[in-house]
Amino acid sequence: MNGNGSVGAQEYLKLLNNCNYGEKISLGLEIERLARERTEHPAILWESQVISYGEFNRRSNKYARLFANLGFNKGDVVALLMNNCPEYLIAVSGLAKLGVITALINTGVRGEVLAQGINLAEPRALIVGSDLVELYQSVAERLRFRSPGIVLVDGYETGMELPEPLQGLPGLLKSCGDANLESDSAVAGKDILVYMYTSGSTGDRKAVPVSHQRWWTVGQQVRYFGYLKEGSIQYMCLPLYYNSGFTVCFAGMVMSGSTMVIKNEFSVKKFWSDIRRYRADYFVGVGEMCRYIYSQEERADDAENPLEVVICNGMWGNLIEPFKKRFHISHVIEIYGTTENVGSFVNHDETPGMCGQLSIAGLKQGEVVRCDFNSGELWRDGENRLVRCTPGIIGVLLCAINDLNPFYGYVNDPENSEAKIVRNAFRDGDAYLNTFDLVELHENDYISFVDRLGDTYRWKAKTVSAHQVADVIMKFFGPIEDATVYGVKIPGHEGRCGMAALSFIEGENMDWKRFLIYINSRMPEHARPIFIRICKQPDYWDSLEQAKQQLKQESFDITQVKEPIFFLHPQKEAYIPMTEKLYKEIMEGKLSF
Numbered sequence: 001m002n003g004n005g006s007v008g009a010q011e012y013l014k015l016l017n018n019c020n021y022g023e024k025i026s027l028g029l030e031i032e033r034l035a036r037e038r039t040e041h042p043a044i045l046w047e048s049q050v051i052s053y054g055e056f057n058r059r060s061n062k063y064a065r066l067f068a069n070l071g072f073n074k075g076d077v078v079a080l081l082m083n084n085c086p087e088y089l090i091a092v093s094g095l096a097k098l099g100v101i102t103a104l105i106n107t108g109v110r111g112e113v114l115a116q117g118i119n120l121a122e123p124r125a126l127i128v129g130s131d132l133v134e135l136y137q138s139v140a141e142r143l144r145f146r147s148p149g150i151v152l153v154d155g156y157e158t159g160m161e162l163p164e165p166l167q168g169l170p171g172l173l174k175s176c177g178d179a180n181l182e183s184d185s186a187v188a189g190k191d192i193l194v195y196m197y198t199s200g201s202t203g204d205r206k207a208v209p210v211s212h213q214r215w216w217t218v219g220q221q222v223r224y225f226g227y228l229k230e231g232s233i234q235y236m237c238l239p240l241y242y243n244s245g246f247t248v249c250f251a252g253m254v255m256s257g258s259t260m261v262i263k264n265e266f267s268v269k270k271f272w273s274d275i276r277r278y279r280a281d282y283f284v285g286v287g288e289m290c291r292y293i294y295s296q297e298e299r300a301d302d303a304e305n306p307l308e309v310v311i312c313n314g315m316w317g318n319l320i321e322p323f324k325k326r327f328h329i330s331h332v333i334e335i336y337g338t339t340e341n342v343g344s345f346v347n348h349d350e351t352p353g354m355c356g357q358l359s360i361a362g363l364k365q366g367e368v369v370r371c372d373f374n375s376g377e378l379w380r381d382g383e384n385r386l387v388r389c390t391p392g393i394i395g396v397l398l399c400a401i402n403d404l405n406p407f408y409g410y411v412n413d414p415e416n417s418e419a420k421i422v423r424n425a426f427r428d429g430d431a432y433l434n435t436f437d438l439v440e441l442h443e444n445d446y447i448s449f450v451d452r453l454g455d456t457y458r459w460k461a462k463t464v465s466a467h468q469v470a471d472v473i474m475k476f477f478g479p480i481e482d483a484t485v486y487g488v489k490i491p492g493h494e495g496r497c498g499m500a501a502l503s504f505i506e507g508e509n510m511d512w513k514r515f516l517i518y519i520n521s522r523m524p525e526h527a528r529p530i531f532i533r534i535c536k537q538p539d540y541w542d543s544l545e546q547a548k549q550q551l552k553q554e555s556f557d558i559t560q561v562k563e564p565i566f567f568l569h570p571q572k573e574a575y576i577p578m579t580e581k582l583y584k585e586i587m588e589g590k591l592s593f
Contacts, residue, residue, distance in 0.1 A: 008348075009361035012224040016404070025189035026212045028064075028097035030254050031057050032180055038230075038257050044086045045233070045261045045278055051086055053257070056093070058178035063094025065176040070125075070148070074099030074186060077121050077146075077195070080241075081105045081136060082129035084264045087154055088240050089250060091127060092194065096212070099187040103195040103207065104241035107132060108524040113205065113468060115142035120207045120411060121195050122146055127169065130155040137163070189213035195411060196243055198339035199456045199465035207411035210247060214341045217404070219251030221360065225348045227309045227331055228256045228282060235280035235307075237263035237289075243339045244313060249284050258282075268292040272305060279306045286461035287314030287494050294323050303328035311335060314449070314461065314494055317353030336449065340420070342407050342433040343399030351446055358445040366399040367425075367432070368441040374549055376436065376453040378422065386425045389441045394450050397439045398422060398432035407433050457487025458495035460526035469498060469529065472522045476515060479508030485529060486548055488555040492589045498529040501551050503536070512566065512575040530593070531556040532575065534564045558583045 034043070035057035044051040051059075067078070078095055080102050082088050092102045103121035105114070114135070118126065124146045128136045130153055152169040153162055162168060193215050195207040222228050234253060238245035253260040261278045266289055274280070290312055303326065310332045315323075320332045336345040336355040343365040345356025358366055370379040370387040378396060379387045389395040401407045401421070409417030422432045438450040452458065455466040466485040473483045482503045487496030504510065519528050533551070554561050558578045565578035567586075570593050576582075585591050 008224040012220060012361045013363075015220060015224075025216045026096065026187040026191070027093055027193055027215065027254070028060075028187060030216070031060060031093050034254065034257050041230075041257065042259045043253070044089070045259060046086045049086070056086075056090060057180070059090045060094035060097065061178045061180055062173045062176040063091050064097040064181055066172055067095060067100060067125075068098055068181070069176070070150070072098060072100050072124065074191070075101065077101045077103055077123040079103040079105050079118050079121055079123040079126045081107060081118075081126060081132055082154065083107055083131065084237075084240050084245075084262055085129070085155070086262060089262075091154075092246075096187070096193055097181055099191055101192045101195060101209075104197070104246060106197055106241050107135070107239070108462075108526075109205075110135075110524065111139065111472070111522040112142070113472075113523070115139040117197055117205055117207070119144050120205075122412070124148060125150045125152065127152050127154055128166070129153075133162075133166070187212065189216065190406075192408070194246065196241065196246070196339050199463050199468070204468055204471075205465060206413055206416060208339050208341065209408040209411060210341050211406070211408065214406075215247055215251050216255065218247050218337075218341070218344065219253075219255030221344050221346065222248055222252030222311070223256045225346050225360070226252065226311055226333055228252045228258060230257050232256065232258040232282045232309075233278060233280045234258060234260045234282040234284065235263070235275055235278065236260050236284060237266040238284065238286070243337060243341070244284060244286070247341065248311070248335075248337075252284075268296060275305050275307050281306050281308040282311075283307060283309070284311040285313075287312060287316060287319075288461045290315050290323060291319065291494070294319060294326070298326070302326050309333070313337075313355075314458075316494070317448070320350075320352060336447070338399065338433070338435055340399075340407060340433055342401055342405045344405075345447065347446070353448050354442065354446040355439070355449045356447055358447065363404065364400060365405070366397055368393075368395040368397055368439055368447060369425075371396045371453075373438070373453075378434075384424070385427075386422070388426075391441050391443050394438055394440045396453065397435045397437050397447065398425065399435060401431040401433055407431075452487075452496075455486070457498070459487065459497045461494070462524075462526045464498060464527045466498070469523065469527055470500070472519065473500060473502070473529075475522075476518050478515065479504045479510055481505045484548055484551065486552050488531065488552065490530075490593065491587055493593060497531070497593070498527065499531040499533065499551075499556060500529040501533045501535050504534065516568070516573075516575060528568060530568045531578070532566045532568075533561065534566070536563060556583070556586075 034053040039054040040052050042050050043053045043056045078100055095102050105117055151166050153166050154169040189212045191212055192209040193212045194210050196210055197205050198208055199205055236249045240246050261280055271293055308330045310329055313335055324332055334347040334355045344360055347354045347356050368389040370389055381387055420434055422434050425432050436453040439447040440450055456463055470483045470485040480502050483500055485500045488499045489496055556565055558565055558580055566575040567578045569576050
């Protein structure tokens with residue numbers, strides 16, 4: 001039974017107790033089960049196409065057979081550089097039947113960040129969407145593959161010439177059979193299904209292993225606590241390389257045997273027409289999407305739509321009830337999760353303003369503990385144990401690492417993996433994942449999100465690594481001597497946008513037009529620093545951590561900061577000097593970002 005009440009919790013616990021998910025669970029087996037039980041039921045709706053579970057399974061078998069013929073085995077890695085489309089999920093599912101790991105590459109990053117992400121996975125092959133061949137070529141010389149190192153292009157049109165050494169994927173698949181493999185029993189729940197990427201809380205991007213078990217567990221949670229049913233039609237426009245897209249939307253679809261509409265991107269102008277066209281009653285999004293939807297001009301037919309359930313991450317508490325009332329939505333459920341996939345936090349009772357609860361179905365997922373807000377250091381008492389927060393207190397969210405929620409660490413990065421773990425927190429031998437996220441603890445173990453620690457920040461519903469932005473800036477051939485990057489708040493917007501404090505080589509000047517062309521080519525739009533402060537006082541760089549706290553506090557307040565600040569104007573697409581008039585317009589919400 002689906003639902004948010006005690007029945008859903010009981011069914012979920014029964015499922016966990018009766019299933020040896022560490023051994024017998026895999027994506028491939030679940031797809032084959034659905035192909036038998038719901039053969040003709042629509043799995044994917046894509047533009048005008050309807051792909052049934054039977055067809056989905058047959059097409060995934062072609063991938064499994066092709067890569068088996070190419071000599072790929074369990075534990076090998078294939079990188080996937082592709083935008084949202086059915087083939088994305090079909091490819092991952094086929095590779096999963098062999099136990100081959102798919103590295104889900106972020107198509108929004110550029111330059112060395114893109115190359116680093118691919119190289120980190122050490123893939124034996126790369127699958128590229130035909131619309132991303134140019135992006136691949138921009139970093140091809142920097143890529144390192146394990147043998148055989150083949151690059152396959154999907155979706156290219158017949159007769160299209162591919163540059164060496166690229167090969168067309170459709171022709172190779174055409175010659176492969178579509179029957180199930182004899183057995184994929186060698187693939188177990190504890191085996192790795194995909195790699196996802198995160199900035200973590202500090203430093204460069206990292207690859208996170210996600211097991212079949214974890215993917216299965218999240219899907220069951222969406223099914224039992226998120227109202228996702230067999231007959232649901234889910235509208236999915238999040239990137240599939242994101243945790244919410246792959247480990248919430250796709251897993252929820254498979255675990256419930258429901259239908260998913262795949263869109264390549266979110267469009268606020270097309271949202272309601274798409275919802276009505278596909279008769280979608282289920283939507284998983286982020287807070288900024290919902291704010292964009294709500295900010296559109298009201299229409300007489302706003303409530304005349306089939307949408308019933310919205311699962312969201314980062315929706316403002318004071319927007320939920322107006323959103324539900326205007327669009328006649330039955331349920332808006334806030335969730336919180338990490339790309340590291342340890343713990344699940346679901347506001348299944350829909351308590352206003354909360355992003356989740358520390359327990360799910362009575363199973364404790366984490367704790368909120370006291371810390372030093374400036375240094376991020378966790379407080380310990382006289383017995384060297386962490387200090388739990390009481391309701392009303394803000395602290396760091398820790399996720400319990402255990403058999404249900406294992407932490408596999410980061411790929412080829414033991415140092416950062418260990419740095420994320422807090423050991424002997426409350427008793428000898430326990431272990432918790434430090435999210436570096438500040439939350440407020442409320443009664444009944446509810447939590448609400450407050451802010452992030454570390455040198456990452458969230459902007460446009462995406463996580464940005466301040467370290468990597470600073471690294472890209474420092475590689476600009478120009479006057480920059482030093483740079484530090486941090487996130488600052490803009491009133492009326494979720495998260496924090498990027499701001500950079502730069503010091504220039506004496507006597508040098510910045511060519512702002514050339515600088516903007518450079519960062520546009522080297523980083524995605526959401527990572528670009530919106531504000532740049534030119535620091536002439538060397539004191540800022542003497543003690544960087546204290547200086548960064550001061551820089552964050554002063555932000556872009558031109559009425560207080562006497563040094564020059566430049567502003568990336570969203571309409572003019574240019575860095576221009578900040579003025580008091582501009583500052584006032586930003587603070588009053590007269591500029592849209």
